Amino acid sequence: SAVISQKPSRDICQRGTSLTIQCQVDSQVTMMFWYRQQPGQSLTLIATANQGSEATYESGFVIDKFPISRPNLTFSTLTVSNMSPEDSSIYLCSVSLGGGYEQYFGPGTRLTVT
Amino acid sequence: GNSVTQMEGPVTLSEEAFLTINCTYTATGYPSLFWYVQYPGEGLQLLLKATKADDKGSNKGFEATYRKETTSFHLEKGSVQVSDSAVYFCALSDQGGSEKLVFGKGTKLTVNP
Numbered sequence: 301s302a303v304i305s306q307k308p309s310r311d312i313c314q315r316g317t318s319l320t321i322q323c324q325v326d327s328q329v330t331m332m333f334w335y336r337q338q339p340g341q342s343l344t345l346i347a348t349a350n351q352g353s354e355a356t357y358e359s360g361f362v363i364d365k366f367p368i369s370r371p372n373l374t375f376s377t378l379t380v381s382n383m384s385p386e387d388s389s390i391y392l393c394s395v396s397l398g399g400g401y402e403q404y405f406g407p408g409t410r411l412t413v414t
Numbered sequence: 415g416n417s418v419t420q421m422e423g424p425v426t427l428s429e430e431a432f433l434t435i436n437c438t439y440t441a442t443g444y445p446s447l448f449w450y451v452q453y454p455g456e457g458l459q460l461l462l463k464a465t466k467a468d469d470k471g472s473n474k475g476f477e478a479t480y481r482k483e484t485t486s487f488h489l490e491k492g493s494v495q496v497s498d499s500a501v502y503f504c505a506l507s508d509q510g511g512s513e514k515l516v517f518g519k520g521t522k523l524t525v526n527p
Contacts, residue, residue, distance in 0.1 A: 401507035
């Protein structure tokens with residue numbers, strides 16, 4: 301498994317502002333993922349972030365709204381830009397360790413936009 | 415595309431009751447299957463997995479068997495505890511190289527003493 305930390309754990313932000321969420325892993329991993337979990341809902345994949353290449357976004361998510369950086373094999377950031385109340389969600393990062401294709405998740409960042 | 419259909423919740427049981435949460439999937443090829451658990455206020459934890467047909471995943475008294483013929487991966491536990499109260503997610507992984515996970519909608523379980 302892997303130990304994954306996220307910062308901040310929670311934040312309350314005003315509409316129109318941006319928030320950058322950090323994800324740190326205790327080992328080197330090739331693939332990292334960012335998910336959104338809206339209140340009472342399941343997880344939706346935002347994008348896949350591989351080190352050294354542009355992130356791959358899922359349908360309905362765009363780079364201008366959710367820019368992602370992946371500067372090395374243990375770290376990634378997700379920015380939620382120009383926020384609106386609809387962006388209020390839990391944002392989770394995860395890593396794939398290959399093999400059985402399971403993913404391990406960080407504790408999440410609970411974002412509230414007012 | 416790939417999809418996961420999970421039993422609708424919420425589910426409320428008494429302690430020591432038998433638990434079944436149904437999960438069926440649609441996928442091309444042979445996905446890996448997972449159950450994740452989310453305790454209140456926490457992130458997702460991998461509960462168990464199965465990577466090929468007829469595999470049985472097990473952990474903490476929970477079991478699920480990968481049934482290719484019925485495209486199912488039902489979660490079971492013989493005797494639930496209050497501490498099992500959580501949201502359970504069934505998921506599959508596309509083994510085609512993207513390694514993306516597709517999740518079901520989740521089933522909230524409450525176990526009363």
